[in-house]
Amino acid sequence: MTTSTESSLRYLLDRAEIADVQLRYATGTDSRDWDLFRSCFTDEVEVDFSEGFGQPVVRLSADDWVKATAPRMESFQATQHMITNVVITFEDDDHATVVAYVRARHHLPNPTGSPDQTVYGHYTNKFVRTASGWRISTLKLTATWMTGNFGIFQSALTP
Template sequence: MTSDELIDRARITDHILRYATGIDRRDWALYRSIFTDRMTPDFSSWSGEPALAMSADDWVAGVRATLEPFDATQHVLTNFVITVDGNSASCTCYMAAHHHLVSGDLREMHSIGGYYVHELQRSGDGWLIHRTTLNVTWEMGDRGLFERAALRATKNDGFSRV
């Protein structure tokens, strides 16, 4: 492997890790910065909805509305397999996502695991994701936690961050 290939792999790995960092730190500008302006998220294994091309701004707004009401989230990405072909690249990585909601003494968690396939394009010195596919292989907890988090957001009763 050449030094240029190693540099690309390191840049892609760092870039993909910003996916989890942006979400979990609620740094929506960081999360937005990892995508091309138009991108295609495919979360059909989770939602059952087909993949649709959309603006990255709309995607980030939807993720923010879904995850920000949780008290905490933790997205873990591991086992990166990266293929670079000129100005295109693919990165497959394992994932686990934990979503926490606290209400009084009740602490609830929902987790999913599986793997992402991110397709990237070279942009200047870096890389941007233009398609991301989530492949859920396991799930634990009550999916209704997402509805309860959304309800909390509509009540505008504040968030008790853990």
């Protein structure tokens, strides 16, 4: 293969792997497969859910991020995270930024209100090439708008 062909092939393979990681993130969340979910991240991850949720930006181990995420998502009867319009921009051979639309639906039967809540927005995630492949090092959710019962997030963790 020529250098140009090898470079093009590497580019396409990197794009496919990065897109797969982004989709594994959603699949791991919705299937409650926390090993799959964990496989998406570098050992340390920055998480920014400040826009729309008011949570501070945090930097923590990926294992701690999984431990924090699992109980919340498992407390819903069902979730569905749909990720589309994936745009990948490479900063260099080992760093990329992915902007992708998300529609995240959360379902929890609730006698005091709507059982559903939906977040519409986009992720702006930073990816790093590691020895294990491409991984998310920064996870940023920008919630553009929400519909339904936002209170089910609190209800989900109340026994």
